[in-house]
Amino acid sequence: MNLEKVVFGFFVLLAATLNFGFFIGDIDNPALHNVYELFAAVVVSLITTVLKFGDRTQLGAVHLATSLVADLQLLAAALVWGYAEYVSSSGVTPGSMASVVSLSGGALLANLVSVVLLVVETVSFQRR
């Protein structure tokens, strides 16, 4: 068992699960989307990205790309939320909540691709 692989798999999966946990629920209902969960998703996603640095293989490059996409989407979601809460005069409306959640939904897709890649990598390693 390779400890590096454990940590890597852990963070990739955690990023996906946190993202999923935030995303699930009615898209425009703020009560169903926890701000701490979004925070955790952003932090874990950033850590996952850094963990993917420096891999020269083709698979590693795609891994890094998916992570960067997820970061971008999650940070955009956090920015939209921040704008709605502090800058916008109307506060967190169902409309702004919907855009936050849909952005995180995009990130979820990227995270799912990441998980698929992880599984593919593991399976092909087993067969070799």
Place this chain on the structure above:
Amino acid sequence: MVNPLLAFWRRLLGDDDRPVRSRARRMPHASATQASETIFLVLRRMRTPLIVLIVIFAVSVLGLKLIPGQDAQGQPARMGFFDAFYIMSYTASTIGFGEIPHPFTYAQRMWVTVAIYLTVIGWAYAIGSLLALLQDRAFRQAVALQQFRRKVSRLREPFLLIAGYGRTGELLGHAFDALGRRIVVIDRSDGRIDDLELDSYRADVPGLVGDVRDPGHLGIAGLGHPSCEAVLALTDDDEANLAVTMTAALLRPDLPVVARTTSPAVARQMRAFGAPSVVNPFDVFGDHLRLALHAPASYQLLVWLQSGPGATLPARGRPPRAGRWVICGSGRFVRELARDLDADGLEVVVAKPAAVSGTLDRDDPASTGDGADPAQVDLRQATGFVAGTDSDTTNLSLVATASHANPDLFVAARQNRPASAPLFATMAIDALLVPPEVVAHEVYAQLSTPLLRRFLREMPARGDEWAAGVVDRLTALCGRDLQAVWKVRLTAREAPAVQAWLTSGRARLGDLMRDPADRDEPLPAVPLLVLRGEDCSLAPDGDFLLAAGDEILLAGRPTARRSLETTLQLETVTEYVHSGRRVPSSWIWRRLSRYEAAPTTNPTSRTPDSR
């Protein structure tokens, strides 16, 4: 009609008649892939510091968000994530805007205190790691290698690959740079590559610290590059030179290779791979010394032309024709020289200098057997003396002793280290061997233009008086400093304006070499050689008839080069130069003056003395 603009575009856009080189082959580039991925090295090493930084930030922000605060009215108020992140950002970067949006409670202050120390440690760790990485030797080498590779792969002009940048490489680099040729340098010592940046080259010279024995390094330095036109193996290590010759012959059999060695055995091994031209400085010096003895003017011309642009005319020696020669020293150089002079029918005595007292080299056929100080060998009856030991100090003292014993001696000496040059310059030495310079001159003659090489090869056969005549013509027209040596081709592409005149069969060389500003003045240049097919004419005079396709090697001033180019490109100038008629260059004026192209006009006007 030809107008100047058309001629210009033709020169600029005309297809090159240089043979198209084969496409770059696959080169061994194990180290090349490493070089391209320096960025991965940085990313990989920065993983831990970055993760530490992210975690510290996340923990601090989360703590600020969770710890309850209170607003100005004393009501409980929690910070939002944005406030917490904002506070942590300016706190961690030591900017410190204060406590917002409300003054902190004690619980918050305690947490911020912890967070300050944590983030400072995180930043210090991350920045420290990055700086350590930039200082890292391996990293810097990787960056330098990558830069070098990029520079070489972007070269679009033909370049020479110089393996080994010693004294020889430096001399050659400057000579070729003055000719406008590009070079790429690879050398084992980083000091030499650093010197490259301090040297005043006109063009940018990419330099790599690397082992020339490694085919991967040679590959990065452009061995597989389509624009590489020759490989020069010039290290002071025979084995490394052999390795370069082998690598080049196996990977790029189409490239000319010039290698330096002082050992005949290594030279034989080199010739087993392809057809490299091997330069042995001792051998060359022997040949030169023999030439200097038989034909001082030929030798003078040879040395002058070989020295490259800017060389001053060397003095013509007056060596003795016959008599006894004393050669002091031992080893390969002395053996080669003794054999050369012996073959010339001279009486040769090989003596050991007292400084290297020991047993005599029994292999030397002509040794005196007493291993004596040159003073003890009777120098008064000798006509020539050679100080040929490996030590400069010994050579200098030998020269001093010999000149003292017999002031009329012809003295030759070998200089081993460049640092001794000023000392040798003060002694009255008739022929000085500086191996790097000999090699540099020889390689220069071989690679600058093939015509110069041909001229130098055929020139000694023409005799001493002929050579003296050429030297006189050169000095009369161009002065005592050699300005430029170049060639022109009278092909339709390079000399469009003179084609009709050339086919008329009345194209005198003397008429071509007139000044376009005033045709009674000759151009300050001397045609050294005219090559027609395989036949060459050395230093033809003004009555020589040119034909289309001839190649001419010229020596003279750069102004002459420009003037001659105008003559070859513009029909109006050509017309004036060979017939004296001033032809209008515009279409209107031609109509008005009823000019008709008259390529067969007989040049009837005065002809200037082409000398």
